[in-house]
Amino acid sequence: xxxxxxxxxxxxxxxxxxxxxxxxxxxxxxxxxxxxxxxxxxxxxxxxxxxxxxxxxxxxxxxxxxxxxxxxxxxxxxxxxxxxxxxxxxxxxxxxxxxxxxxxxxxxxxxxxxxxxxxxxxxxxxxxxxxxxxxxxxxxxxxxxxxxxxxxxxxxxxxxxxxxxxxxxxxxxxxxxxxxxxxxxxxxxxxxxxxxxxxxxxxxxxxxxxxxxxxxxxxxxxxxxxxxxxxxxxxxxxxxxxxxxxxxxxxxxxxxxxxxxxxxxxxxxxxxxxxxxxxxxxxxxxxxxxxxxxxxxxxxxxxxxxxxxxxxxxxxxxxxxxxxxxxxxxxxxxxxxxxxxxxxxxxxxxxxx
Amino acid sequence: xxxxxxxxxxxxxxxxxxxxxxxxxxxxxxxxxxxxxxxxxxxxxxxxxxxxxxxxxxxxxxxxxxxxxxxxxxxxxxxxxxxxxxxxxxxxxxxxxxxxxxxxxxxxxxxxxxxxxxxxxxxxxxxxxxxxxxxxxxxxxxxxxxxxxxxxxxxxxxxxxxxxxxxxxxxxxxxxxxxxxxxxxxxxxxxxxxxxxxxxxxxxxxxxxxxxxxxxxxxxxxxxxxxxxxxxxxxxxxxxxxxxxxxxxxxxxxxxxxxxxxxxxxxxxxxxxxxxxxxxxxxxxxxxxxxxxxxxxxxxxxxxxxxxxxxxxxxxxxxxxxxxxxxxxxxxxxxxxxxxxxxxxxxxxxxxx
Numbered sequence: 004x005x006x007x008x009x010x011x012x013x014x015x016x017x018x019x020x021x022x023x024x025x026x027x028x029x030x031x032x033x034x035x036x037x038x039x040x041x042x043x044x045x046x047x048x049x050x051x052x053x054x055x056x057x058x059x060x061x062x063x064x065x066x067x068x069x070x071x072x073x074x075x076x077x078x079x080x081x082x083x084x085x086x087x088x089x090x091x092x093x094x095x096x097x098x099x100x101x102x103x104x105x106x107x108x109x110x111x112x113x114x115x116x117x118x119x120x121x122x123x124x125x126x127x128x129x130x131x132x133x134x135x136x137x138x139x140x141x142x143x144x145x146x147x148x149x150x151x152x153x154x155x156x157x158x159x160x161x162x163x164x165x166x167x168x169x170x171x172x173x174x175x176x177x178x179x180x181x182x183x184x185x186x187x188x189x190x191x192x193x194x195x196x197x198x199x200x201x202x203x204x205x206x207x208x209x210x211x212x213x214x215x216x217x218x219x220x221x222x223x224x225x226x227x228x229x230x231x232x233x234x235x236x237x238x239x240x241x242x243x244x245x246x247x248x249x250x251x252x253x254x255x256x257x258x259x260x261x262x263x264x265x266x267x268x269x270x271x272x273x274x275x276x277x278x279x280x281x282x283x284x285x286x287x288x289x290x291x292x293x294x295x296x297x298x299x300x301x302x303x304x305x306x307x308x309x310x311x312x313x314x315x316x317x318x319x320x321x322x323x324x325x326x327x328x329x330x331x332x333x334x335x336x337x338x339x340x341x342x343x344x345x346x347x348x349x350x351x352x353x354x355x356x
Numbered sequence: 357x358x359x360x361x362x363x364x365x366x367x368x369x370x371x372x373x374x375x376x377x378x379x380x381x382x383x384x385x386x387x388x389x390x391x392x393x394x395x396x397x398x399x400x401x402x403x404x405x406x407x408x409x410x411x412x413x414x415x416x417x418x419x420x421x422x423x424x425x426x427x428x429x430x431x432x433x434x435x436x437x438x439x440x441x442x443x444x445x446x447x448x449x450x451x452x453x454x455x456x457x458x459x460x461x462x463x464x465x466x467x468x469x470x471x472x473x474x475x476x477x478x479x480x481x482x483x484x485x486x487x488x489x490x491x492x493x494x495x496x497x498x499x500x501x502x503x504x505x506x507x508x509x510x511x512x513x514x515x516x517x518x519x520x521x522x523x524x525x526x527x528x529x530x531x532x533x534x535x536x537x538x539x540x541x542x543x544x545x546x547x548x549x550x551x552x553x554x555x556x557x558x559x560x561x562x563x564x565x566x567x568x569x570x571x572x573x574x575x576x577x578x579x580x581x582x583x584x585x586x587x588x589x590x591x592x593x594x595x596x597x598x599x600x601x602x603x604x605x606x607x608x609x610x611x612x613x614x615x616x617x618x619x620x621x622x623x624x625x626x627x628x629x630x631x632x633x634x635x636x637x638x639x640x641x642x643x644x645x646x647x648x649x650x651x652x653x654x655x656x657x658x659x660x661x662x663x664x665x666x667x668x669x670x671x672x673x674x675x676x677x678x679x680x681x682x683x684x685x686x687x688x689x690x691x692x693x694x695x696x697x698x699x700x701x702x703x704x705x706x707x708x709x
Contacts, residue, residue: 024528024670028528031528032527032528035527036527161671162670162671163671163674164521164525164526164674167524167525168517168521168525171520171524171525172517172520172521172524172525172692173517173692174385174388174389174691174692174695175377175381175384175385175688175691175692175695176688298658300656300657300661300677302656303653303655303656304653305651305653308653317377317515317684317685317688318514318515318516318678318679318682318684318685318688319678319679319682319685320678321516321517321676321677321678321679322676322677322678323674323675323676323677324653324674324675324676324677325671325672325673325674325675326671326672326674329671329672331670331671332670332671332672335528335529335670335671338527338528338670339525339526339527339528342527342528346703349703350699350702350703
């Protein structure tokens with residue numbers, strides 16, 4: 004069995020989450036799926052950069068980074084200090100695990116990492132929403148033209164299966180409509196407001212718990228869920244829409260009074276993402292606060308949990324509910340992608356054989 | 357591309373549901389997954405039996421059966437009137453689509469159909485709960501020893517992905533606990549009782565809508581969900597438990613008063629199926645009416661919808677909610693199995709190549 008050579012670019016909470024799963028399931032993955040791996044590099048703008056085609060010890064890397072030290076110390080042998088793009092081009096990797104931060108302004112540096120990898124005929128698993136939300140068609144076309152895989156399970160609902168669910172479990176079904184609760188921070192805030200707390204005190208609480216960023220505008224102004232519904236629309240409905248076209252409305256104007264009024268009417272206000280094809284063939288894609296009746300399951304997806312509901316031609320709606328954030332979960336999504344890529348490559352060998 | 361030769365045994369609502377999906381997605385499945393098929397036989401104790409290695413026209417069969425006619429008329433060429441076991445042994449099939457009725461007393465005739473197919477080196481996709489609930493270990497071992505596939509997506513939650521979700525989307529994760537609402541009839545009854553209707557009038561309503569059988573004991577005495585949690589425990593937790601070991605309690609003793617009392621306490625009574633491994637290594641598997649607090653998502657899975665929740669080592673709980681019954685949905689589950697088998701067979705060619 005040939006080893007898959009993995010290169011990490013971005014080794015924060017999510018990259019480390021994936022690394023932990025790889026370490027803890029190594030023997031199982033070999034036995035069960037014939038998946039063997041070697042890490043040929045870890046590159047992070049803060050934690051340093053180490054490249055070694057003979058293998059970088061992943062457990063040691065986790066331990067060193069866990070102690071707050073850099074990856075460029077004497078514990079490691081190999082090429083040190085290379086910036087990401089050079090590392091991608093130089094390394095002997097089969098699969099890039101791209102877990103750098105999301106940037107919805109220009110989708111960098113993630114987009115450049117992905118392009119460099121695909122052009123070097125390296126498969127890509129990414130948790131970075133920016134490149135997929137802003138450059139979906141460009142990147143998926145590039146992957147196709149290079150006959151490489153680009154997987155992005157953890158960009159939406161973290162490690163909760165969405166794209167793999169569609170690809171592997173809903174074969175033969177046509178998805179007509181997607182509805183979802185795609186942002187944990189705002190869902191946490193709206194849930195706490197139902198319990199009588201006002202917006203600003205809940206936001207502070209969410210920041211203290213680490214659910215919300217110090218600058219929470221990306222969440223509360225709906226940019227994060229808008230990025231996710233853009234990716235879903237393109238991947239599941241072939242909508243070919245851009246992030247800018249998504250109708251966005253955040254939760255900053257929702258008052259405690261609005262929330263309580265809804266509860267009195269046996270309803271809930273949720274930041275609902277929706278995408279469907281109109282009669283005229285155009286796509287309607289939006290994220291906005293929406294009143295949901297109590298008999299709508301999405302009204303009961305509370306706290307930091309997220310959900311996606313698929314309406315299909317073959318059967319009534321299917322809804323999947325799970326964590327929408329967290330290093331362990333997003334890291335698991337990356338692992339799922341790496342394993343899917345492994346399997347797809349094996350399948351392609353059949354075709355070419 | 358080699359055609360997959362399909363044999364239907366059992367051509368009621370579920371078998372026909374699968375047939376409809378095959379007809380309507382034929383070109384798509386060929387293009388997208390390289391899946392080509394030919395139906396080499398349809399066998400049903402009521403609708404008749406037709407076998408033809410050169411192909412049975414599936415659209416015509418659906419139309420004939422839809423008119424209430426038998427499959428043995430002059431519209432069809434081939435061997436007619438063969439009973440199921442003879443048909444399985446005689447036919448040139450690659451994959452058996454077994455969609456006969458569930459029998460939880462001795463799991464026949466489904467078990468014999470599956471055994472006959474596996475022994476003839478035919479892969480099996482079945483929607484029949486009986487064989488899997490009563491003979492899980494025996495049948496899965498037989499499949500393994502014959503190097504054939506036995507798939508059963510639609511035995512639990514119909515076409516909502518459960519087993520495929522685990523196999524394809526949760527790779528590398530260890531499932532520690534399963535909770536679920538696995539029976540649509542009882543969930544419909546309990547939901548309607550929350551709205552103030554008494555048990556007997558709701559049951560009549562459910563029977564009128566076709567949600568409940570004329571003899572509803574299999575549902576209301578929890579045998580159907582017990583069969584399903586048996587299959588889930590064996591497939592997902594490797595519990596190797598038998599259907600008889602499942603602790604079963606139905607909903608026949610639940611009064612309107614119980615329901616209303618629960619609502620007053622902001623709770624819901626649900627017929628909850630649960631399975632987990634105890635500290636002592638033994639498995640606890642049960643189906644019983646359970647009080648769920650309002651912040652439990654399963655408390656809000658209402659009407660005929662079903663749900664399964666997975667607790668895993670790699671991330672917080674993931675819950676999937678969807679239809680638990682219906683010919684279209686169960687037929688879609690069978691189609692998913694047929695496509696999974698097709699893909700697995702292609703993968704195995706790599707290994708052997």
